[in-house]
Amino acid sequence: xxxxxxxxxxxxxxxxxxxxxxxxxxxxxxxxxxxxxxxxxxxxxxxxxxxxxxxxxxxxxxxxxxxxxxxxxxxxxxxxxxxxxxxxxxxxxxxxxxxxxxxxxxxxxxxxxxxxxxxxxxxxxxxxxxxxxxxxxxxxxxxxxxxxxxxxxxxxxxxxxxxxxxxxxxxxxxxxxxxxxxxxxxxxxxxxxxxxxxxxxxxxxxxxxxxxxxxxxxxxxxxxxxxxxxxxxxxxxxxxxxxxxxxxxxxxxxxxxxxxxxxxxxxxxxxxxxxxxxxxxxxxxxxxxx
Numbered sequence: 001x002x003x004x005x006x007x008x009x010x011x012x013x014x015x016x017x018x019x020x021x022x023x024x025x026x027x028x029x030x031x032x033x034x035x036x037x038x039x040x041x042x043x044x045x046x047x048x049x050x051x052x053x054x055x056x057x058x059x060x061x062x063x064x065x066x067x068x069x070x071x072x073x074x075x076x077x078x079x080x081x082x083x084x085x086x087x088x089x090x091x092x093x094x095x096x097x098x099x100x101x102x103x104x105x106x107x108x109x110x111x112x113x114x115x116x117x118x119x120x121x122x123x124x125x126x127x128x129x130x131x132x133x134x135x136x137x138x139x140x141x142x143x144x145x146x147x148x149x150x151x152x153x154x155x156x157x158x159x160x161x162x163x164x165x166x167x168x169x170x171x172x173x174x175x176x177x178x179x180x181x182x183x184x185x186x187x188x189x190x191x192x193x194x195x196x197x198x199x200x201x202x203x204x205x206x207x208x209x210x211x212x213x214x215x216x217x218x219x220x221x222x223x224x225x226x227x228x229x230x231x232x233x234x235x236x237x238x239x240x241x242x243x244x245x246x247x248x249x250x251x252x253x254x255x256x257x258x259x260x261x262x263x264x265x266x267x268x269x270x271x272x273x274x275x276x277x278x279x280x281x282x283x284x285x286x287x288x289x290x
Contacts, residue, residue: 009044011055019043019059026062027076027151028209028240030233042078046071076151084121086128086164087171089226092255093125095277096222097132100253104221105142112143116217116247118208118225120148123159123201124168125224127193130200131180139200147217149206159203162193208240219249227257241265248282255279 020031020039031039040055047058050071062068062075096115104113117126126148133144150156158164166189169177181191206213208225223244229237244254245268254269255277256262262269262280269280 009040009047009053009055011040015055015059016040019055019062022059022063023075023079024233024236026072026209027079027207028236029079029231030236039079043075046074046078073153077154080121080150080152080155083227084124085168085170085172086124087173087176088125088128089258090128090132090171091275091277092224092226092279093129093132095274095279096129096253096255097136097138099274100222101133101138101144102141105138110142112145113222114145114218114220114249115147115222116220116224117146117148118206118223118244119228120150120159120203120224121152122155122164122168123148123162123203124164125226126159126201126203127162127197129224130197131176134180134197134200135176144200146201147220148201148203149217150203151205151207153205156203156205162198163190164193165190208243209236211243214243214247217247220247220252221249222253222255223248224255226255227260229256229260229262238265241268245269245282250282250284252282253279254282 016036016039020036023039024030043055043058047053047055050058050061052058052061062071065071101113101115104111115129117129120126126146130146133139138144148156148159150159163184169191177191180194180197182194184190184192206217208214208228225240225244229240232240241262245265248254253272253274254262256279263271266283268283270283272279272281
């Protein structure tokens, strides 16, 4: 944090702690003391737009003002890290398309297989799942529902538009890019996903901390919730893990990021390996360890 920022705005240690706790309670993001500067650098420009120079006033606005809902959406956008791209950590997606979805389709012919990409940001992961299933013609064997959710409306707007810049394609095979994307306005750096993929995925805004919202989504066979756990405090992570456990059908799978672990929740999930991909399977309630 530069001295310029500190000279422009009024705040105390207590003010930072209050705002951090409110952010954690509302959208689940954890900012410990060592990340104070990161939080403030993203908050101060929003304060300036409202003509506020005291952090406590911004805290009161977020907490008590009935018109603050729109501001929470803007705050969520600047605080969330929407770093994602096509074919990211593809091994899990390949295992779901090649093994897990066929297993569910064979076990219950005619039953819809449901896949949820939680915290999907701008949608690349969910579309990657759809492409992987299309490549294996799995949609011919039964109905598959792919849902992508995120708290950031701007990221979801991009997901629904299906238009991406070159950074989103840094890992995608060339033949997949050529088959499922069209250059936008003749620009090689910008591509629009084809309708054959886009119509396979639906998006909606969702807060992972809202239990009621999760219940309205129904039950899923596979849930992807990747590369977000590192931003959660332990109490928030436990709450999210329990909610996702409840959102899985019996025998369902939960996929997290390569650097993330849910081994601390053996009462809900057991680690399994599918085609070299590490993931977690829901433990039936009757056999949960005491």
